[in-house]
Amino acid sequence: MAGWPAAVAALPAGPLVLSVDGPAAADWDALAEGLAAALRSAGWDADLLDVRGHYAPSAAERLSARPVPEHDRFFTPLSEAQAADLFDAVPRPVKPVDGGVVVVVFGPGAALCEPDVLWYADLPKRYAEAAVAHEDLPVGVNLGRPGEPGDLVRLFYTDWPVQDRHRDAIARRVDRWIDLQDAHAPASLDGAALRRTLAHLARGPVRTRPYFNSTPWGGRWAASELGFTPQAGNTALGYELIAPEAGVLIGERSGAHVEVPFQLLCVLHPEDMLGREVHRRFGTSFPIRFDYLDTMGGGNLSLHCHPQERYMREVFGWPYTQHETYYVTAGAPGSKVLLGLTEHADLDTMRRQVEDAIADGTPMPVEDHVQAHPARVGQLFMIPAGTPHASGAGNLVLEVSATPYLYSLRFYDWLRKDANGASRPLPYEHGFANLDATRRGEDVTKDLIQQPRTLRAGEGWREEVIGALPEMFYAVHRLVVAPGAEIADDTAGRFHILNLAAGQGAVIETADGRTHFLAFAETLTVPAAVGAYRVRSVGSDEVCVVKALVVEP
Numbered sequence: 001m002a003g004w005p006a007a008v009a010a011l012p013a014g015p016l017v018l019s020v021d022g023p024a025a026a027d028w029d030a031l032a033e034g035l036a037a038a039l040r041s042a043g044w045d046a047d048l049l050d051v052r053g054h055y056a057p058s059a060a061e062r063l064s065a066r067p068v069p070e071h072d073r074f075f076t077p078l079s080e081a082q083a084a085d086l087f088d089a090v091p092r093p094v095k096p097v098d099g100g101v102v103v104v105v106f107g108p109g110a111a112l113c114e115p116d117v118l119w120y121a122d123l124p125k126r127y128a129e130a131a132v133a134h135e136d137l138p139v140g141v142n143l144g145r146p147g148e149p150g151d152l153v154r155l156f157y158t159d160w161p162v163q164d165r166h167r168d169a170i171a172r173r174v175d176r177w178i179d180l181q182d183a184h185a186p187a188s189l190d191g192a193a194l195r196r197t198l199a200h201l202a203r204g205p206v207r208t209r210p211y212f213n214s215t216p217w218g219g220r221w222a223a224s225e226l227g228f229t230p231q232a233g234n235t236a237l238g239y240e241l242i243a244p245e246a247g248v249l250i251g252e253r254s255g256a257h258v259e260v261p262f263q264l265l266c267v268l269h270p271e272d273m274l275g276r277e278v279h280r281r282f283g284t285s286f287p288i289r290f291d292y293l294d295t296m297g298g299g300n301l302s303l304h305c306h307p308q309e310r311y312m313r314e315v316f317g318w319p320y321t322q323h324e325t326y327y328v329t330a331g332a333p334g335s336k337v338l339l340g341l342t343e344h345a346d347l348d349t350m351r352r353q354v355e356d357a358i359a360d361g362t363p364m365p366v367e368d369h370v371q372a373h374p375a376r377v378g379q380l381f382m383i384p385a386g387t388p389h390a391s392g393a394g395n396l397v398l399e400v401s402a403t404p405y406l407y408s409l410r411f412y413d414w415l416r417k418d419a420n421g422a423s424r425p426l427p428y429e430h431g432f433a434n435l436d437a438t439r440r441g442e443d444v445t446k447d448l449i450q451q452p453r454t455l456r457a458g459e460g461w462r463e464e465v466i467g468a469l470p471e472m473f474y475a476v477h478r479l480v481v482a483p484g485a486e487i488a489d490d491t492a493g494r495f496h497i498l499n500l501a502a503g504q505g506a507v508i509e510t511a512d513g514r515t516h517f518l519a520f521a522e523t524l525t526v527p528a529a530v531g532a533y534r535v536r537s538v539g540s541d542e543v544c545v546v547k548a549l550v551v552e553p
C-alpha cells in the first residue's frame with residue numbers, strides 16, 4: 001500500500017503508543033507532519049514525541065569508536081555501540097487512556113520506548129551517502145547529531161553499524177515496514193507480510209536492486225549500455241550486490257514497491273541464505289559482493305591495496321578482510337590492469353615517490369613498482385589483501401570480492417584534484433603497513449592470473465575454476481553453456497552468486513519450480529536452501545556465468 005492514510009487505516013484500535021524508528025537519514029520532521037495529518041484526518045488525537053530531543057548530551061561521542069592510531073584522519077574502527085547508548089534514559093511516554101488518542105514516538109531509537117505498535121521507516125543507504133556527501137540537510141546528518149551536516153567517515157563506520165544492529169535486533173517485531181523513498185506517499189508493508197515474503201525469498205533465487213555511484217575515474221558503460229542515469233557524469237561503481245547496502249524490491253510489478261534491506265534475509269533466515277557452515281563462520285554477514293568498476297571512457301583507479309586479515313580486525317574492526325578479484329567483462333583495446341609488485345620494486349623508493357607526489361605533485365612512475373597486465377575479456381585477476389592494484393582506464397570489471405569495500409588504502413591517485421583543488425584521501429601509511437612485499441615478479445602471474453581449470457563437463461556445458469587461493473575464503477568458477485544447452489548445479493549447503501558475464505541470457509530453474517531470467521550483466525543470489533538448480537542458456541550465443549561461493553577453510 002502507499003501513503004500515510006493507508007498505513008494509518010491499518011492501525012489497531014486505541015489508545016496506543018506508536019513508535020516509528022528508522023535511520024538518522026530519514027526526514028523525520030516531514031514524516032511526523034505527514035503521519036500526524038493522516039492520523040488527524042482519520043479521527044485520531046495525535047501527540048508527538050521526537051526522541052532526538054531526548055538524546056544524551058554526549059550521545060554522539062559515545063557512539064563512535066576511537067581511531068587506531070589515535071589521530072587517524074581516514075578511518076575509525078566499526079562502532080560497537082548500541083542504539084540505547086543514544087540515551088541516558090529512554091523516554092517512556094505515558095499510555096493514553098482515551099481510545100481515540102495515539103502517542104507517536106519517532107526518530108532513531110524510538111523502538112526502545114516500549115510501544116504498542118512498532119513501525120520502521122527506512123531510507124536506503126545510498127540516499128544518506130549522497131546527502132552527507134553534498135551536505136544536504138535534513139537527510140545528510142549523522143546519528144545522534146540531528147540538524148548538523150554529516151560526515152562520511154562517521155556515517156560509514158559509526159552510524160551504519162549502530163543502525164544496522166538496531167534494525168536487525170527489532171526486525172522480528174516490526175508491525176509495519178515503511179519505505180520513505182517517496183516522501184509524500186511512502187509505500188509500506190505490514191510486518192507479518194514482510195516476514196512471510198522474506199521467508200519465501202530466502203529459499204529461491206533473489207536479485208537485488210542495482211545502482212551506480214560516480215567517482216573521479218568513472219566511465220560511462222552503464223549509462224550507454226544499460227541506460228543508468230549517471231549521478232555526477234559517470235557510472236563508476238555499480239552496486240550489484242553489496243550486501244550491507246543492497247535492497248530487494250517487494251511488491252506488484254505495476255503497483256507500490258517497498259525496498260527492504262537484503263540484510264534482513266540474512267538476519268531472519270541465516271541458514272537458508274548462507275548455509276549452516278557459512279553462517280557458523282560469518283554470522284549473519286553475507287561475505288561476498290559483486291560490483292562493477294566502470295572505467296570505459298574514464299580513468300585509472302587509484303593505486304591501492306587492502307588490509308591484511310589481522311590489521312583489518314585490529315585497526316578497522318572487521319572480522320574478515322577485503323580480498324578481491326577482478327573479472328574483465330569488457331575492455332577497450334590495449335586496456336590494462338595493474339597488479340602485483342615488479343621483481344625489483346623498491347618500497348623505500350616507492351614511499352619517497354608517494355610522498356613527493358603528495359608534497360609537490362611529482363608524477364610517480366607507477367610501472368617501476370607495479371606490473372601492468374593486458375586486461376583480456378574473460379580473465380580473472382586475483383587480488384588477495386596486501387596486493388597493490390588498480391583497474392586501468394577502458395575496462396568493465398566485475399568485482400567478485402569480499403563484502404567490505406571501504407578500505408582502499410591508496411598510494412597514488414594520478415595527481416587528480418577535484419573542483420576545489422583537493423585530492424582524495426591518500427591513507428598511504430596504512431597502505432605500506434599492509435603491502436605484501438613477498439609476492440612479486442613472476443609469482444604474481446603464476447599465482448594471481450590463473451588459467452581456467454575444468455572441474456566437470458558434459459554435452460554443451462562445462463564448469464571451470466577460474467580463481468582460487470589458499471588465503472581466500474571464496475572461489476570463482478565459470479559455467480560455460482552452449483546455445484540450447486543447460487547445466488545442472490547444486491548449492492550443496494552454501495549460497496552461490498551468479499552473474500551473466502557473456503551471452504544473451506540464461507534461465508535459472510530451481511527444483512521447486514521457480515524460474516528467474518538473468519540478462520547480460522545481471523547478478524543473482526542463489527540461497528543455500530535452494531539445493532539443486534539448472535542454468536539454461538537463452539539465445540544464439542554461448543553463455544558464461546561467473547559464479548562465486550565460499551570454500552572450505
Ligand SMILES: O=P(O)(O)OC[C@H]1O[C@](O)(CO)[C@@H](O)[C@@H]1O
Pocket residue numbers: 215217237300301302303304324390399405406407408410
Ligand atoms: O580508490 P578508488 O580509486 O576509488 O578505488 C576504489 C575501488 O577500488 C576497489 O577497492 C577495487 O579495487 C573497490 O572496492 C573500490 O571501490
